[in-house]
Amino acid sequence: MILIENVSLSYRDVPILRGIDLALPKGGITALVGPNGAGKSSLLSLVARLQPLQTGCISVDGMPVDTTPSRTLAQRLAILRQDGIVASRLTVRELIGFGRFPHHQGRPGALDLALVDAALDQFDLAALSDRFIDTLSGGQRQRALVAMTFCQGTDYLLLDEPLNNLDMFHARQLMRSLRRIADEAARTAIIVLHDINQAAAYADRIVAMRDGRVIVDGPPAAVLTEENMEAVFGYRIRIEQIAGKPFLMHHL
């Protein structure tokens, strides 16, 4: 379980997160939605100890993220960042291989190599495996980064806008892979989405944020109402029921 208690964050006295309390039990997909600047990425980066906590506590399976050894956490929790910048020049295979680093510390075993191959196949990257990532298209690169995060094989996956740059086919495929690992292996995904209909279709729970606060939190059917969406996004969105799921006509 990821436990976020009374977490606040500010940059130079500008509040970014204000007293966030969230309990995310193991298993299932939680979608984090909200307008630009709501604080979604900031929250994820705190959970993944990418920046220091200012106030409050965050723990993963009872281990406080600020004091637990980084390597121990890396075996439990993986993060895909929104910007996805990789500083060095690597091939797709090398990049994905780094996902296994927390487990083998630089000496990959047979299992590690097999998992990298599996990830290459799973994300349609086998044909690109020896290409350098700076020569890939935006979507191909994003898939390589997602594959690396999957390859880390952790119980918890934090994915910050993983659907960025992906075409419809690969976006659907990624959401279905997440659904599968959540259902079959009881793994946990916390995923920032701007495509609210993907959240409606695949998430077990939706947490909607705005201005550094959690506005609504619950199963898709309860969260995705016209009133709630207006409170979060600031305009009226028509909602239809299609194939038993809420469908938001957010573009009209």
Add this chain to the structure above:
Amino acid sequence: MADRRLLLLLTLALLSVLFFMLAGLRGNIAFVLGLRGLKLLALLQVALSIAVSTVLFQTVTANRILTPSIMGLDALYVFGQTALVFLLGGLGYASLNGGFKFGMEIVLMVALAMALLWPMLKLRMDMGLMLLMGVTLGILFRSLQALLARMLDPNAFAVVQGASFANFNALRTDLTLLGAIMTLVAVAFCWRARHRLDVIALGRDAATGLGVHWTRSAAGLLLLVSILVAVSTALVGPVAFFGLLVVALAERVVKTQRHAVLLPAAVLVAITVLVGGQAVLQHALGGASTLGVVIEFVGGLVFLILLVQGARK
């Protein structure tokens, strides 16, 4: 493939060493060999420390253009020396015990370097800003050094002069043993960390996500860098672009940034350039005092090319 290229570099480095040791041998052979051996040891150590410190520095700062000396680290060292001469006087400085002075200089240098570099990394400065700051700091230390040097008496000034220019002929062979121990220990540390270095090269956030304690690792690596720079500057004086030159060359030869390959490659290139260059200038061209100038010239060109390439990307 990388292995074959590494082998090629190894061959070149060995050939340079052989050439350096054996070219134009005459007179009392044992004596000459002994002399050359001592000098070779110092050169090898300089090659090792500059190559390794440059690779480490570029990895921690996630860039391929900055080097410790471009960031003004060796200017800092020369400034420290001048300050010592200024405080103690030329005679007092010269009468200091070599090993003791060396140790003190290194401690001072490491402390100052950490005080300068650490905030830069902590604040996540971007490349342009770091470069600007490094160049500015370099100028600051050089000017301070020049100011102090002007206030010295001529004898003390001569002592300072000796310390402030790269000189591959007047190697401080008296410091070789102490320096060699420090260099080897530092290099052993970073060879052990070679896999972790690959992860650190991904950048701060990615490395943290993969379980590297970034703050601790970066601080440790900067410490190693400043020790290595101090050792090489103490031995030959400041060489601004040598590190950049050898790492850029090595990277182009082995075509990978994996540290298990890049580190030895950079060291081998450094040995080839330094030892081979010294031997060629000495035996083929007759005057070796200009190796520093040649290296700086070529290295400066490489620096410009890298900058222009980076700007175009």
